[in-house]
Amino acid sequence: MRQMIKVNLMRQMIFFYITGAMFAIGVVAATTFTYSKICLEKNYFRQLSAVNEIKRKQILGYLQDRSNDLNILAQSVDITDSFDKLKKYHDAGGGDPTGDYDISTAEYKNIYTEIDPYFRKYLNAYGYADMYFICAAHGHVMYTVLRKGDLGTNLKVGPVHDSGLGQLWTRVINEKRSVLVDFSRYAPFNNKAAIFIGTPVFNESGSISAVLALQLNIEQINQIVQEKTGMGNTGETYLVGNDYLMRSDSRLTDNPTILQQPVKTEAVNRGLQHNYGEEVLTNYRDQEVLTSYSHVGLNEQLGASFDWVIVSEITKSEAFAPIKYLAIKTAWLALGLVTLSSLVGFSIAKTIVKPLAHMSDLFSRVSKGDLTVTVERTTRQDEVGMLTNAAYHMVDTLRNQVEQIREGTNRLASSITEISSSVAQLATSSTETSTTIVEVGSTLEEVRHTVQLSDAKAKQVAEQASQASQISTAGKRASEEAVEGMKKINEEMEYVADSIIRLSEQTQNIGEIIGAVNDITDQSNLLSVNAAIEAAKAGEYGKGFAVVAQEVKSLAEQSKDATSQVRSILNDIQKATSAAVMATERGSKAVKAGMNLTAEAGDTIATLENTMAESSQTVGQINASSHQQLVGMDQLVLAMENIKDATAQNVDSTKQLENATHDLDELARSLKMIAERFTV
Amino acid sequence: MNDQHDILRNRARELARPLKDKEQESDVLKIVEFQLGGEIYGLELDHILEVYPLRRLTPMPGVPSFVQGIINVRGQIVSVIDLRIFFEMHSEELTDSASAIILQSKNMEFGILADAIIGIDTIVKKEIMPSLPTLTGIRADFLKGVSKERLVILDGAKLLADTRLIVNEEVV
Structure with a gap:
C-alpha cells in the first residue's frame, strides 16, 4: 500500500490532501471537544x-x-x-x-x-x-x-x-x-x-x-x-x-x-x-x-x-450530550471535507502531475542522450509553466552545448594529435640533445686534456721563446750573409738572360728558313701536279714521266711533313725560349725582390730579436692564463655534468609529458564518446 | 718492324698488280682533285693546262664579283674566277697554299681558284653516278657526276663554254 502510494505522485498528493484535511479536522475537533467539555463542565x-x-x-x-x-x-x-x-x-x-x-x-x-x-x-x-x-x-x-x-x-x-x-x-x-x-x-x-x-x-x-x-x-x-x-x-x-x-x-x-x-x-x-x-x-x-x-x-x-x-x-x-452531537456533526463535516479535499487534490494533482509525467518522460529521454525531443512552450505562469519553459530552454541550451562540446572535442582531439606529435618530436630532440650533451661532455673532456697539454706546451713555449731569442740573433747574421749571396745570384741571372735573348733571335731565323722550305715544297707539289698533267697529255709516252711526277709529289709531301715537324719543334723551342725569357726576367725580378726582402728580413730579424724578448714575457703570462684556463675547464666539466643530469631529467619529463598527452588523448576520446552519446 | 714490313709488302703488291684498265683506257677518267670551301671537287685533266701557285693576284675593277683578279703566268695574263661566288656559295679568305687551276680551250683560257691541290686520280667512268638531288641551282648545270667516293666531278667543257663567264662590259 505504502509502496503503491510512493511510486505515484498523484496518489501521494491525494493521500497528503486527505491526510492533511483529516489532521486539521482532527486537531480542530480535539481542541473543540476539549474546550467545549471544559466550558460545558464549568458551566x-x-x-x-x-x-x-x-x-x-x-x-x-x-x-x-x-x-x-x-x-x-x-x-x-x-x-x-x-x-x-x-x-x-x-x-x-x-x-x-x-x-x-x-x-x-x-x-x-x-x-x-x-x-x-x-x-x-x-x-x-x-x-x-x-x-x-x-x-x-x-x-x-x-x-x-x-x-x-x-x-x-x-x-x-x-x-x-x-x-x-x-x-x-x-x-x-x-x-x-x-x-x-x-x-x-x-x-x-x-x-x-x-x-x-x-x-x-x-x-x-x-x-x-x-x-x-x-x-x-x-x-x-x-x-x-x-x-x-x-x-x-x-x-x-x-x-x-x-x-x-x-x-x-x-x-x-x-x-x-x-x-x-x-x-x-x-x-x-x-x-x-x-x-x-x-x-x-x-x-x-x-x-x-x-x-x-x-x-x-x-x-x-x-x-x-x-x-x-x-x-x-x-x-x-x-x-455532555452536546459534545456527542458536535462529534457526530464534526464527523459528517470531516467526511464531506475529506471528500472535497480529495477531489480538489485530484484536480490540482492532475494539473501538476500530468505535465510532470510528460517532463519525466522527456527528461528520461534526455538522460539517455536523446536531444531530439521537442518541448512545447506553455503560457502557464506557475511553477509548472516555469519548469516546462525552463526544460525548453534547457534542452535548447543542452543541444547547443553538446554541439559546441562535440566541436570542442574534435578540435581538442586534433590539438592533442598535434601536441602528441610535437611531444614525440620533443622527446626525440631531447634524446638527441641528451646524446649530444654526452658527446659534448666527452669532447669537453678531450678539450680539457688538450688544455692540459696546451698548458704543458705553454711551459715548453716559454722555454723555447728564450731559445728563439738566441736563434734570432743567429738569424740576423745569416740574413746578412744571404744579402751577399743574393747579389751574386743577380749577376748570374743577368748573364743567363742575355744568352736566352740571343737564342730567341736565332730561332726566329730558323723559322724564316723553314718558311722558305715550305714554299719550295708547295711549289714542288704543284710542279708534280703539272708534271702529271703533262704526262697525261703525253698519253702512253708520258706514263714513265707520270711515275716520276708521282715520286716528286711524294717527296714534296715528305719534305712538307718534315718541315711541318721542324716547324712544330721550332714552335716548341720558341715557346720554351720565350718562357725562359719570361722566367729569367721574373727570376731577375725575384732576385732583386729577394735582395730587398733579405735586407728587410735582416731588419725584421732584428725587430724579431726585440719582439722575442717581449714574447718571452708574454709567454710567461700565457702560461699563467693557460693554468687558469685549466681550472676553468675543470669547472666547465662539472657544469657539463650538471647539464647532463638536467637533460636526463628533461628526457624523463618529456616521457611523462608523452604519457600525459596519451592520457589527455584518451580523455578527449572518452569526452568525444560522451558527446557522441547525445543525438542532436 | 712488323708495320714497316706490312707497308712494304702492300706497296710491292700494289706495284705488282697489273693495270686492270690498260685495255680500257677510254673507260677511265683522269681528274685533278682540289679543295674549295671545305669540299673536294674533281676536274677532268683534258681541259687543264696547268696548275699555278696563286701569287700576286691583282684585283680588277669593273668586273663581276666572281672574277677575283688576274695573275701573271710566265708572261701570260690569266683571269682567276672564284667558283664559290659563281656557284653562289659562301666565300672565304684565301689560304697560303691557294692555287689557280688554269683551264684552256680553243677560245677560252681562265684560272679557277682552289684552296689546295690534292693530286691526280683515276676514276672508272661507269662508276660515275648522276648528279645528287641535293646539288641544285647553278652548280647542277656544271656537274658531270658524283664518284663512288662522293667526289663531285665538275664538267670543264661546260665551264669553258659558258657565256656567263665572258666579261664584256663597257665602262661608260
Missing part, C-alpha cells in the same frame, strides 16, 4: 452549584418560616383561648396523668367543635400535614386536625411515645424553645415518614403550659427540592440525612424515597463533614454525574440537632 458546575445553593436557602427559609409561623401562632389569643378550654377540660378530669386524654366525652366534643374550624382553616391555608396541641405536663395529645390514632394518647407513656412527635414534646419541654425533629416513620400517619416542628406555649407565669406542634407537608419540601428548571432529564436535587437515607423524594421515580433510598456516596460524605463543592462522582444509581453538594446548615440556622446534605446532580451523559 454545568456553576449552574448546579447555583441551583443547589438556591434550593438550600429555600429549604432553610421554608423551615425558618414555619418556625416563625408557629411561634406567632403560639402567642395568638386563639391558641391560648383554645388551649385554655382544652386545659380546663384536662384539669377537670379529662386527662389521666398516667393514661389517655379522654376524647369520647360530649364536653370534649363540644370544645373540639368550637375550636376545630379555625385551626382546620389555618391548616388548609398553610398546607400543613397536621397540627397538634400537646399538654406540657403529661404529653396528652389534646387536639389534632386529622384526628388519627394519636389523638388523646399520652406521649409520656402512650404508643407514640417513641415517635418523632414524642421526641419533639420531650425536647421542647426540656429546651423551652422551638425544636425541629428529623424525619421518622410515624405510625398514626400510616407509618409514613413525617417531620415535626414544635414550639412551647407559655402561660402568664412564664412556664410552659403546652406544646404546639406541626407536621410539615412533605410535598412542600419536595416541591422546593424537585424544582427541575435547568436540570434536564436526568438532573435532580435531593436531601440526605446523616443516616445516608434520602430526606426528599426523587423526582425520577414515583415511589416515595424518603427514609427508603440509601445514598451512601462520596458527595454525601463530604457534605456531612460540612464541606461543599462540585465534582464528577458516582451517584446512588451508579451513574457518573456532575455533582454539587453542600450541607444545608440546619444546625447553625435553626439550631436543629441534626443536619442534611443537599445534593444536585446531572448525569455526565446528558451534560
Whole structure:
C-alpha cells in the first residue's frame, strides 16, 4: 500500500490532501471537544452549584418560616383561648396523668367543635400535614386536625411515645424553645415518614403550659427540592440525612424515597463533614454525574440537632450530550471535507502531475542522450509553466552545448594529435640533445686534456721563446750573409738572360728558313701536279714521266711533313725560349725582390730579436692564463655534468609529458564518446 | 718492324698488280682533285693546262664579283674566277697554299681558284653516278657526276663554254 502510494505522485498528493484535511479536522475537533467539555463542565458546575445553593436557602427559609409561623401562632389569643378550654377540660378530669386524654366525652366534643374550624382553616391555608396541641405536663395529645390514632394518647407513656412527635414534646419541654425533629416513620400517619416542628406555649407565669406542634407537608419540601428548571432529564436535587437515607423524594421515580433510598456516596460524605463543592462522582444509581453538594446548615440556622446534605446532580451523559452531537456533526463535516479535499487534490494533482509525467518522460529521454525531443512552450505562469519553459530552454541550451562540446572535442582531439606529435618530436630532440650533451661532455673532456697539454706546451713555449731569442740573433747574421749571396745570384741571372735573348733571335731565323722550305715544297707539289698533267697529255709516252711526277709529289709531301715537324719543334723551342725569357726576367725580378726582402728580413730579424724578448714575457703570462684556463675547464666539466643530469631529467619529463598527452588523448576520446552519446 | 714490313709488302703488291684498265683506257677518267670551301671537287685533266701557285693576284675593277683578279703566268695574263661566288656559295679568305687551276680551250683560257691541290686520280667512268638531288641551282648545270667516293666531278667543257663567264662590259 505504502509502496503503491510512493511510486505515484498523484496518489501521494491525494493521500497528503486527505491526510492533511483529516489532521486539521482532527486537531480542530480535539481542541473543540476539549474546550467545549471544559466550558460545558464549568458551566454545568456553576449552574448546579447555583441551583443547589438556591434550593438550600429555600429549604432553610421554608423551615425558618414555619418556625416563625408557629411561634406567632403560639402567642395568638386563639391558641391560648383554645388551649385554655382544652386545659380546663384536662384539669377537670379529662386527662389521666398516667393514661389517655379522654376524647369520647360530649364536653370534649363540644370544645373540639368550637375550636376545630379555625385551626382546620389555618391548616388548609398553610398546607400543613397536621397540627397538634400537646399538654406540657403529661404529653396528652389534646387536639389534632386529622384526628388519627394519636389523638388523646399520652406521649409520656402512650404508643407514640417513641415517635418523632414524642421526641419533639420531650425536647421542647426540656429546651423551652422551638425544636425541629428529623424525619421518622410515624405510625398514626400510616407509618409514613413525617417531620415535626414544635414550639412551647407559655402561660402568664412564664412556664410552659403546652406544646404546639406541626407536621410539615412533605410535598412542600419536595416541591422546593424537585424544582427541575435547568436540570434536564436526568438532573435532580435531593436531601440526605446523616443516616445516608434520602430526606426528599426523587423526582425520577414515583415511589416515595424518603427514609427508603440509601445514598451512601462520596458527595454525601463530604457534605456531612460540612464541606461543599462540585465534582464528577458516582451517584446512588451508579451513574457518573456532575455533582454539587453542600450541607444545608440546619444546625447553625435553626439550631436543629441534626443536619442534611443537599445534593444536585446531572448525569455526565446528558451534560455532555452536546459534545456527542458536535462529534457526530464534526464527523459528517470531516467526511464531506475529506471528500472535497480529495477531489480538489485530484484536480490540482492532475494539473501538476500530468505535465510532470510528460517532463519525466522527456527528461528520461534526455538522460539517455536523446536531444531530439521537442518541448512545447506553455503560457502557464506557475511553477509548472516555469519548469516546462525552463526544460525548453534547457534542452535548447543542452543541444547547443553538446554541439559546441562535440566541436570542442574534435578540435581538442586534433590539438592533442598535434601536441602528441610535437611531444614525440620533443622527446626525440631531447634524446638527441641528451646524446649530444654526452658527446659534448666527452669532447669537453678531450678539450680539457688538450688544455692540459696546451698548458704543458705553454711551459715548453716559454722555454723555447728564450731559445728563439738566441736563434734570432743567429738569424740576423745569416740574413746578412744571404744579402751577399743574393747579389751574386743577380749577376748570374743577368748573364743567363742575355744568352736566352740571343737564342730567341736565332730561332726566329730558323723559322724564316723553314718558311722558305715550305714554299719550295708547295711549289714542288704543284710542279708534280703539272708534271702529271703533262704526262697525261703525253698519253702512253708520258706514263714513265707520270711515275716520276708521282715520286716528286711524294717527296714534296715528305719534305712538307718534315718541315711541318721542324716547324712544330721550332714552335716548341720558341715557346720554351720565350718562357725562359719570361722566367729569367721574373727570376731577375725575384732576385732583386729577394735582395730587398733579405735586407728587410735582416731588419725584421732584428725587430724579431726585440719582439722575442717581449714574447718571452708574454709567454710567461700565457702560461699563467693557460693554468687558469685549466681550472676553468675543470669547472666547465662539472657544469657539463650538471647539464647532463638536467637533460636526463628533461628526457624523463618529456616521457611523462608523452604519457600525459596519451592520457589527455584518451580523455578527449572518452569526452568525444560522451558527446557522441547525445543525438542532436 | 712488323708495320714497316706490312707497308712494304702492300706497296710491292700494289706495284705488282697489273693495270686492270690498260685495255680500257677510254673507260677511265683522269681528274685533278682540289679543295674549295671545305669540299673536294674533281676536274677532268683534258681541259687543264696547268696548275699555278696563286701569287700576286691583282684585283680588277669593273668586273663581276666572281672574277677575283688576274695573275701573271710566265708572261701570260690569266683571269682567276672564284667558283664559290659563281656557284653562289659562301666565300672565304684565301689560304697560303691557294692555287689557280688554269683551264684552256680553243677560245677560252681562265684560272679557277682552289684552296689546295690534292693530286691526280683515276676514276672508272661507269662508276660515275648522276648528279645528287641535293646539288641544285647553278652548280647542277656544271656537274658531270658524283664518284663512288662522293667526289663531285665538275664538267670543264661546260665551264669553258659558258657565256656567263665572258666579261664584256663597257665602262661608260
